Amino acid sequence: MSTIVSFKNVQKTYDGETLVVKNLNLEIEQGEFLTMLGPSGSGKTTCLMMLAGFETATQGEILLQGKPINRIPPERRNIGMVFQSYALFPHKSVAENLAFPLKVRKVSKHEIEQKVTKALRMVNMEKFANRMPAQLSGGQQQRIAVARALVFEPALVLMDEPLGALDKQLREQMQYEIKQIHEQSGLTVVYVTHDQGEALTMSDRIAVFNNGIIQQLASPSELYEKPENAFVARFIGESNELKGVISALDHTRCTVRIDGGHSIRASAGAAIHAAGHASISLRPERIVVGEQARSCDNVFHGGVKDLIYYGDHLRVVMQICGRNDFIVKLPNDGAARQLRIGDSVDVGWMADACRALL
Template structure:
């Protein structure tokens, strides 16, 4: 079972939760997940992986086929959405177009029968939190996309929920605005101590914003970890490929112990790697190496692996150079090097040596 960092303080709990729409095929398979109070957890995965279905079951818009969902120790499977006390932010903002900004924020307070003076104070506080205090009288159509998303966030926070769910809230925004709001949402959630469950298919967004990330595929959590651990120590080939850019080489385990293994590549070379989910000699494996861990004309010392490579592309990207190489029979091996004043430009067809440290190379399932 996948647990929160402090098992006794799990604020949200999924216990053996399953979901099927047709009675045969499971879109969520035996989910066990605890989320700590105040945690910012992101559910990350491709379309159809089950992440949004999990969010909708937590919100109450979908019903679990099997298992139990608890909020602050209380089972909520049969509690309707409007009685769960959960704030929601969607990609399409879901603002009422015929209402002003203030009226949009007032609506969830009126539903909870909060008095007028308290409503006004809460609305002002929520708008100030998202830097929209001067926009109370405008209609949604008079706002930009980024402003509408700030109002949607304020509406989710205005009744001071302990849990906020966000479903691809920044997907419709341009890159620069998206990055700005990523930091604003994260900082706000931590300042207010709100437990946040955030759904996205954007890996950078997940790594930037989260305390932990649950990577979904085929209805299951493939790995649950803090962002740095997820990136640096992927537990299987799906996570390694889905999170960030990744180089892969294929081969067969020729020697193995608890801390290291030797892999004979399909092209014949032998390299050392960290055995992650290979256990015996003869197993086929996929080697994972991050592009920034590889050096061209390496100066890494005697323990480094070196291979010969042919330059296929050398691309200037501003802060980094991206070099595509032919390595061990593959044409998709990428090296990223920081832009330095002494950077030597490489030409297609040029032969170079590349290298990396064995601890940066992981032997995963093929």
């Protein structure tokens, strides 16, 4: 794969004092779906806006297909853009909305008709060419916004929280459709969201932002299974966090003495060193209870404080290891349904199921 976008030592400040983006170095590969994920104010949207040309980098350089674009205006960057607000012209029909970026580029009338039809077909909206935006549902408007970003066959498509205004069911449907378009077209997509589930579902790679810095850049499975620090572990999925001190370290394994005197065997994150403080990250679905727990590397006794029914699984709130909000997710099977509030049970997990992180 070849690199299509490069951020080289890019910084951004709005007030001359606080850096919103700090020394960003990032390469985006041709044809990949890369998501910039993070909480509000983490710098992800600013990075997207600098790439689009709506913001200017304070320092550093952004390259598109090997060429510097810092001084090139947005309309000359050959980049498609999809916004959360759709940003369709209300006085133009669907076909006219799609034709607009082609007319600006002086495309012939015959070619415009062909490209508009092709783009509408990609989002399954051929029958709506003559509708006005106000006659469309939110999901239909977003499909048209996606088609408009694709119609002039850009080198790159940027999407800024495009599904934020949709309800859950429609959002999930659009996630699938956008991913299908990406796979079928071979386009490079840079997607911004604060929704971790959306990022995990759609992305080839995810850049997790916090305080203007990429905390980790990896595939969805690697981020979830092997977070590099406590922030990533907390932000990606759900995690029980137990704080303590390293009492033993042996290559990839360590022992952490947590508050209350308990010791936990865990896999050691890359930055862990002997005798230092650490935070253990443990996914709720990696924990077992009852007889199964007794064969685990880590076994404790805990009390059931609450049981919450989720259909396919039970969410069990437990008192264990000095915590009153320890979460266990159990499949909704016969054993799980036998649990009752107030029960005292064995709780266990393997050392490889939890990670010691900084």
